[in-house]
Amino acid sequence: MFKKVQIYKTDKYNMLNVEVQGKTLIVREISDQWGEECHTFVSRPEMLHWAENRFRPEDFTGREAERDAILDGFRSI
Template identity: 45%
Template structure:
């Protein structure tokens, strides 16, 4: 299993990815919403979700954080 940290602000706000064979699990953990888990079966499926879920317009003023998130996901 490969473990990737996409974003970690503190111990309660982070995005983690675990690659288990052909399955990719994304966990979004936040103090506001709790934990959400998403499962993907291919990297193209993952990246399609990433680009629709993490939009640049939602990160106005935080462009560096947005770019880092996209770059980290592309390394998975």
């Protein structure tokens, strides 16, 4: 049994989910540009480090609240 957490979903082609399978965290990122990317992490700190690098502040200039919401979603796991 695993838990699925939705970090964001803008439409059926742009979303990011995290599946918690025991100690393993699987991040599934679906975008209309890149298709589906899957990242597997063995610890929460490793996943948070990836998320902070993936969602860099300079990519969200003027949309800081959007970035904060995404990172808060990761932190809640």
